[in-house]
Amino acid sequence: KAGVTQTPRYLIKTRGQQVTLSCSPISGHRSVSWYQQTPGQGLQFLFEYFSETQRNKGNFPGRFSGRQFSNSRSEMNVSTLELGDSALYLCASSLVGQGALEQYFGPGTRLTVT
Amino acid sequence: GEDVEQSLFLSVREGDSSVINCTYTDSSSTYLYWYKQEPGAGLQLLTYIFSNMDMKQDQRLTVLLNKKDKHLSLRIADTQTGDSAIYFCAEKEGGGSQGNLIFGKGTKLSVKP
Numbered sequence: 001k002a003g004v005t006q007t008p009r010y011l012i013k014t015r016g017q018q019v020t021l022s023c024s025p026i027s028g029h030r031s032v033s034w035y036q037q038t039p040g041q042g043l044q045f046l047f048e049y050f051s052e053t054q055r056n057k058g059n060f061p062g063r064f065s066g067r068q069f070s071n072s073r074s075e076m077n078v079s080t081l082e083l084g085d086s087a088l089y090l091c092a093s094s095l096v097g098q099g100a101l102e103q104y105f106g107p108g109t110r111l112t113v114t
Numbered sequence: 115g116e117d118v119e120q121s122l123f124l125s126v127r128e129g130d131s132s133v134i135n136c137t138y139t140d141s142s143s144t145y146l147y148w149y150k151q152e153p154g155a156g157l158q159l160l161t162y163i164f165s166n167m168d169m170k171q172d173q174r175l176t177v178l179l180n181k182k183d184k185h186l187s188l189r190i191a192d193t194q195t196g197d198s199a200i201y202f203c204a205e206k207e208g209g210g211s212q213g214n215l216i217f218g219k220g221t222k223l224s225v226k227p
Binding site for chain 1: 145149154155156157158159162202206207214215216217218219220
């Protein structure tokens with residue numbers, strides 16, 4: 001079974017621009033979560049989507065948004081980029097159900113804002 | 115809010131055991147996790163433990179949970195150079211099927227030949 005894929009792997013943008021990142025979950029996984037990883041703050045939860053609905057959100061400004069499509073693929077968008085948005089953005093997919101939350105991560109998209 | 119703490123660095127010799135420690139604050143956490151991240155890669159789920167267990171063993175990995183002290187540890191037996199990576203401890207926030215993971219800052223394990 002193919003793992004979680006993220007595109008693009010690397011991205012360079014300038015301040016003020018916007019960016020869209022894409023994530024394809026493992027086949028059959030309907031939950032997709034996004035995390036931001038920086039050296040200073042570590043791994044921080046952005047949001048989670050399930051059945052095209054955002055059902056959980058972290059503490060990030062409204063410039064960060066996302067969506068999920070009917071095939072469970074997800075995109076996240078960051079508008080009006082700031083230098084501090086430079087980070088590794090990780091997507092994770094999981095099956096839905098009670099019990100352990102086994103999240104499987106993609107390789108990430110490295111975003112550099114100049 | 116919930117917090118997960120880990121020491122930042124650990125250095126061991128090849129063949130020795132490595133023990134990576136973690137403390138967490140959320141006493142209602144039902145599951146606790148260990149992830150591994152190699153350079154330039156995403157996170158790999160190593161193992162997890164349910165909060166009503168004290169220990170879980172999976173090949174070279176042993177997880178110990180002291181729920182009273184909110185302390186979790188990961189022991190890697192016969193550590194190899196390929197085990198060099200950053201190891202993250204995480205707890206599940208929220209109950210039921212919903213929830214996200216709260217991660218520690220990660221422990222960088224260096225294995226010397």
